Amino acid sequence: MPATTPVWDPHQYLRHSGHRARAFLDLLARVPDLPAAGRPRVADLGCGPGNVTRLLAERWPGAHITGLDSSAQMLAEAEPLAGPTPGGGRLDFHRADVGTWTPAEPYDLIIGNATLQWVPGHLDRFAAWVDALAPGGTLAFQVPGNFDAPSHRLMRELAASARWRDRLDGVLRHEDAVHAPAVYLEALTGLGCAADVWETTYQQVLQGEDAVLDWVKGTGLRPVLTxxxxxxxxxxAEYRLLLREAYPAGAHGTVFPFRRVFAVARTHG
Incomplete structure (x- = not known):
């Protein structure tokens, strides 16, 4: 985890839930049928407030789905969703550090939505997760690929400035928090999976004053705020001015390019 484990604000995070969920829906659309068609076992890594965990229950109504997160604040927001689902499945949520979590039972699907960028060395976790998949099971995830974008680069540069570097040295993630698509493809095929890896850049139009600042307050800025x-x-206040110059508001909102890296890896049945 980062040097400063961020305190999460579920309500701030959910302010842009529509945009944030889009990448998960695109990932979910590429996940194949699961081995246990009637009642698959699913783990949602870094489930946050549970808003996308519910989408898993819609895709597999009879599934037993466990959301895992290290944030007590996020899990408290998700907890009201726990219990039986209308399709005969079940949702539950547990506190766990994804960086050390090792499955104690077989899973048909292990999926992570915008989580692994917070897990240093996450490539090293793939082997344990793939080993825990049932034959024909799937490991799927999507992560941000925008660490070189102005929103992140300016944040790191400001944190390294004379005023802030003593307080913020080592706090923020760096460019290597996420790997190139080819690295994920090599790692997953090396574990014997049939892997599909791709990237997409969404040209998001955000609304409101200082829209990009409002966005990063829900995610990337959390370690600094904490x-x-x-x-x-x-x-x-300093960061706000930098973002206004980098992302000028237009007549219809503020354009915020949003690059994501996706991977779907299926074990052989």
Missing amino acids: ELGEEAEAFV
Whole structure:
């Protein structure tokens, strides 16, 4: 996990839930049928407030789905969703560190939505997860591929400036938090999976004043907000001006290019 484990704000995160869920829906559309067609076992890594975990229950109504997250705040938001589902399945949520989680039972699907960028060395976790898949089971994930975008680059540069570097050294993730698509393809095929890896850049149009700042407050900026506490307001004021220049608002909103990397890896049945 990052040097500063961020305190999450589910309500801030969900302010852009429509845009955030789109990449998960595109990932889900490429997940093949699961081995246990009637009641598959599914793990949702980094489930957050459970808003996309519910989509898994819609795809597999009879599934037993477990959402895993390290954030007590996110799990508290998700907990009201726990229990039987209308299709005869079940949702439950548990606190776990994805960076160390090893399945204790076979799964038909292990899926992660915008989670693995928070897990240093996550390539090393693939072997344990693939080993836990039932024959014909799937490991699927999507991660942000925009660490070189102005939104992230400017945040890192400001954190490294004279005013902030003593407080924020080592707090933020760097460009290597996510790997190139070819690296994921090599890792997954090397584990004997049939892998499909691709990338997409969404040209998102965000609404409202300082829309990109509002976006990153829900995700990438969380470590800074957590580390600085009451001092965060001064950092945000500087960062706000940089984002306004990098992402000028237009007549119809603020365009925020949003690159994602996807992978779907299926074991042989």
